[in-house]
Amino acid sequence: MAVTVLLAAVASREVFTNSFLVRFKRSLRHEEAQEVALHHGFDNLGPVLGSDTDWHFAHRGLPHARPRRSIAHTRLLKQHPLVHTAIQQTGFKRVKRGFRLLRVPEPVPAAEPRDPYFPLQWYLKNTGQNGGKPKLDLNVEAAWAQGYTGVNVTTAIMDDGVDYMHPDLKYNYNAEASYDFSSNDPYPYPRYTDDWFNSHGTRCAGEVAAARDNGVCGVGVAYHSKVAGIRMLDQPYMTDLIEANSMGHEPHKIHIYSASWGPTDDGRTVDGPRNATMRAIVRGVNEGRNGLGNIYVWASGDGGEDDDCNCDGYAASMWTVSINSAINDGQNAHYDESCSSTLASTFSNGARDPSTGVATTDLYGKCTATHSGTSAAAPEAAGVFALALHANPSLTWRDIQHLTVLTSKRNSLYDAKGRFHWTMNGVGLEFNHLFGFGVLDAGAMTALAANWRSVPPRYHCEAGSVNTHTEIPSEGSVTLRIETSACAGSGSEVRYLEHVQAVVSANATRRGDLEFFLTSPMGTRSMILSRRANDDDSRDGFTKWPFMTTHTWGEYPQGTWTLEARFNGGSGPSSASGWLRGWSLVLHGTRAPPYAQLQAQDPNSKLAVVKKAHEDNALSK
Amino acid sequence: MGLREVLVLVISIVGTMGYIPHGSIGEKDPILTEALLREVVERMGKDFNDAASTYLEFPSSDRHLAMMARANKELEHEQLDYDSLIEGNPSPSLRDQEYLQHSSLWGHQYVTGGAGEGEQRLQPSGIVPNRQMIKTDAVLPAYCNPPNPCPVGYTEEQGCISEFENTAAFSREYQLAQRCMCDGEHMFSCPPDSSSDLDLRFADHHKNLVAKKYKPDIENPYLMGERLPIAAKKGFDVHVY
Known part of the structure; x- marks a missing residue:
């Protein structure tokens, strides 16, 4: 019966209860009301709000909820000479704010995927295979057990094409959101080369959305989500317009864009999105997903310790989620490029041992177990975000970043070289220069996403600047301070931080020897530029380059911020000289507690x- | 004319063009390739710019505009940026809206990523190591087009092909039928005089940039040494004539 009531209710939208508000023409005593009620087959449930003219009657012969008004019963009451009006009460749905039924974890663990490569997918379920650390994985089974598998979410793989005829991908392929910018048609099938070079997009796609239990290869992180292919890397050149069109392609059909490319990771490039691409990203964030904002997932880069991804304007952007990688025993990968703009990490190969690679789909219907690089890490994050969007489709681009900060885990990630330690920021969030806030935890993220309330509005505060030219000493360091009220009293006050940018201009006879640190009023120190051994630039320096840090997330920005600049010569003292030509501080965050x-x-x-x-x-x- | 003479003739014509024309679309006119590409890119750009409203720029306040519009060409010359903003007017932003702002960037762009970066292993067995690759907008040649098989639910009326076999051999054959630039970095062999690798070097006026940014291009052994005068087994139409 509940089912019929429900169906009917859906059809007519209104639900009528068995309760009636009866208003009498004069005041009634309890006994009088009782008598009227009984006479017509009602129960008198008492006066309404202490009134003696308004009474609450219920009819036992009526169901608690029905789709149509009970005219007969209403008329019956109205016929009584003392009754002024009788109104049958409609039912409303009310949900407790901020309360959801606790999801009971499934008592029996869901059966494991039966795909042949699943046992190789240690990043999904680490049982210690290949010498890995058990339970050091994305914890996707917990998310799957909650019922989240990526339904109705599309991730675009911006890469060299996708083998969308692959049996593990063909039914999870979103053709209408796909495009081939390299040959200007709607079909981003990869171009053949003898070395199968153009397999990258297909491999990334499999990590996100390879089908489950179909006997082919492995399983994707979000195996009921869809992937779109955007073929844009496969021409011997790159243009701003190709990038821009790729990143702005179908922003309402595509929820997440995954990119595993960026400026050359040679440790000497400082570059980022150009005019049109920047516009595309801003537009995607402001307007994409029907106003919720597209999620751009970015691989932090493979430049190794000699590069810093804050010099990569894509990874360093606030509007991209920059993802670094850890290997199967918790170390950072040797190719990892670190920076303070990295938000979190996922997994990739140990590189020395090919058998610890990422197992996924490969070109021409094949499978591989050797996918690798931070390139392999970004799509895993895209898959986890697809699970979160399944759990709560109304998450904004900022909600995703907040969820990432709150649910990523330190787990057993560590710096193999002991340079970077886990540090607590001013509000108790643990971060590491290499891994951001830790490794993504899909189960924790979907659980929190399902109960999430969108974060309050975001404001941008230009907190101050120092415009003097200051020489950077060859030994020791120079510090410049900005004292700020974080725009208190103005319309753009920021009280709780999200991203912080230090926009720095500097020159040096050897740019690669420069190191910058930004310290927040709460004492959190971010290395916003690390030494880049290969960067021998002496001409360009940095011109108002926005270095970004996520480490001060949640902190209060009022007080004194310090920029420290110094030279690091690596093994010996640096022979470089240079000037800090000024910096300014830009704060981004909320006024209300998030x-x-x-x-x-x-x-x-x-x-x-x-x-x-x-x-x-x-x-x- | 014998076969050999035709071959020599074609090769010499092609040689003067700088690269092998993109045959699938421009069989006769090699200029067409680049023209077509530019047209495509321009068309994409037009759509994009038309759509790009001005709201991404900061409204009204000139100082704000100055900061946010560093990517805007007109303002680039005026050196307006964060400095000018903060000197005078730290007035509030609109809330909950993101704005353009970035360091001034100029010159050609060089991008790495995908399978062209770091150490990766290709093919299911993982035996083939990847090769380093840098993409740039400094040159504009084009490769062959891959086949466009019909995705699930699509038919040939939508411009895709339904008779398709998802194998390497099929794609190879399909691309063989086109006349296009041989991708010397990723094909194990290219026809002689296929000057693709030359195109990937950089034009003279970029020499400084190249010198600054690049270590000598020695990663790709296939580009080194004298080219052997063997007719390729695949990839070039000339020998079919």
Whole structure:
């Protein structure tokens, strides 16, 4: 019966209860009302809000909820000489704010995917295969067990094409959102070469959305999501317009864009998106996904320790989620390029041992177990975000970044060379220069996404600048301070930080020897530029380059910010000289506490820690 | 004319053009290739620019505009940027809206990524190592077009091909039927005088940039040494004539 009621209710939209509001022409005593009720077959449930003219009657012969008005019963009441009006009450749906039924974890673990390559997919389920660390994985099974598999989410792979005829991909392929910019047609099938060079997009696509239980290759992170192919890397040149058109292609059909490319990772390039591409990204973030904003996932780069992805304007952008990689035992990969703009990490190969690569689909219906590089890490993140969007399709681009910060895990990630340690920022969020806030945890992210309340509006505050020219000493360092109220009292006040940008101009006889550190008022120190051994530029330097850090996420920006510049000669002292030609500080974040409306289920969760910090801070003021 | 003379003739014509014409579309006129490409790119650009409203720029306040529009060509020359913004008017932004802002960038762009970066292993067995590749807008040649098989639910009326076999051999044969630039970096062999690799070097006026940015291009052994005068087994129409 519940089913019929429900169906009928859906059809007519209104639900009528068995309750009636009866208004009498004069005041009634309880007994009088009782008598009227009984006489017509009703129960008298008492006066309404202490009134003696308005009474609440219920009819036992009527169901609790029905789709149509019970005219007969209404008329019956109205016929009584004392009754002024009788109104049958309609039912409303009310949901408790900020409360969802606790999702009971499935008592029996869901059966494992039966795909032949699944046992090789240690990044999905690390059982210690290939010498990995058990449980160091994306925790996707937890998300799958909650029922999230990426339904109705499309991820575009901006790459060298996708083998959309691959049996593991063909039914998860979103043809109408795909395009081939390299040969200008709607079919981004890869171009053949003898070395199968153009297999990259296909491999990335498989990581996101390879079908489950079909006996082919492995399974994608979001195996019910769809992938679109955007073929844009396969011409001997690259243009701003190809990039821009790729990143702005079908922004309402495509939810997530995954990119595993960027400026040359030779450790001496400082470059980023050009005019049209920048516009495309801004437009995607502001307007894409019908206003919620597209998610751009970016591989931080393969430049190794001699490069810094803050010199890559794509990865360093606030509008991209820059993803670094860890290998199967928790070390950073040797090719990892680190920077303070990295938000989180996923997994890729150990590179020395091909058998620890990423297992996924390959060209011409084949499979591979050797996909590698940070290139392999970005699509995993795209897959996890697809799961989060399945759990909650109304997440904005910023919600995704907040969720990433709150649910990524330190797990057992560590710097193999012991250079970068895990550090707590001012509101208790642990970060590492190499890994951002840690490795993505799909289960934690979908669980929080399902209960998420969109974060409050974001403001941009130009917090101040120093325009003097200051020489950088050959030994020691120079520090420049900006004291800021974070635009307090103005319309753009920022009280809780998201991204912070230090826009720096500097010249040096050897740019690669420069190192910059930004310290927040709460004492969090971000290395916003690391030494780049191969960068011998002496001419260009940095001209108002926006270095970005995510490390101060959630902190309060008021107070003194410090930029420290120094030379690092590597093994010996640097012979470089140079000038800091000024810097300015731009703060981005919210005025309202971002997590005030969220319920922290676990008192030890990062959400609970930050929320508590924000509450305590508000009280102390 | 014998076969050999035709061959020599064609090769010499092609040689003067700088690269092998993109035969599938421009069989006769090699200039067409580039013209077509430019047209395509321009058309894409037009759509894009038409769509790009001005709102991404900061409204009204000139100082703000100056900061945000560093990517805007007109303003680029005026050196307007963060500095000019912060000197005078730290007035509030509109809330919850992102704005353009970036360092001034000029010159050609060089991009790496995908399978052209780091150490990667290609083919299912992983035996084939990848090769380093840099993409740039400094030159504009074109490769062959891959086949366009029909995705699930599509028919030939939509411009794709339904008689398709998802194999390397099929794609190779399909591309063989085109006359296009041989991709010397990723084909194990190219016909003699296929000057693709020459095109990927950089034009004279970029010498400084190249010298600054690049280590000598020695990663690709296939581009080194004298080219052997063997007719390629595949990839070039000339020998069919």
